[in-house]
Amino acid sequence: MLCELALPPGCRGRNMPQTPTQARGISAPLLEILKSPRVSTPTRTVLRRRLEGPPADYKPTCITPEAFQILERVLARLLPEDxxxxxxxxxxxxxxxxxxxxxxxxxxxxxYASLPPDAQALSTGLARLDESAQHRHRRHFVDLTEDRADALLHRVQNGEEKWEGLDSSRWFEEILADATELYVAHPATMDAMGFDGFADEPAGWPAHAGGGIGINNTEAWELKGKHRSR
Structure with missing residues (x-):
């Protein structure tokens, strides 16, 4: 049976990062590559969809709005802006x-066989995490200081939080893996890393005679270092 979260209205804590109202953009050099014939149409379509992202007023469907706030806080601690x-x-x-x-x-x-189906695992784990925060600190997870939130997440990661009906360590592993995959697949992250490996259309690559391509030997169109946009 899923544990329902019962957070009071306005429970978003002062440490709770707000969801952005506009998707992060990308730099002009990466945008030029994305528009070029070096990128196949299917890949370009997928990356543009990732850039658009969910609407600013996104409403969760498999977890409660309160649980969604907890998820935002968890991911903000796992993958903060550097x-x-x-x-x-x-x-x-x-x-x-x-x-x-x-x-x-x-x-x-x-x-993992020890975890319920994905949607149920997400809901149950967020509820258990909030219960752990209340048990240890008498506060909801979204209201914990950064240090306390991080310490609790470390306990969950190490399996030190014993949750009823759910393996906390496995749950954390799955959340971190899913979040990381989504994070590195976003064009803004590729932009920050200077990654242009999504240019997958062979027809867009000119022929090179005499071994012109090699280690540390880049072409003029490739990203040079990190291109960031604000």
Missing amino acids: EDGAPGANELSLAARLEQQRAAGHGNGWR
């Missing part, structure tokens, strides 16, 4: 993307 300008989880609406994926059953095709 000082070099790489996007953070909430800047990319990662919680909405992950919830949408779990609700639609579009996972990676397998799960």
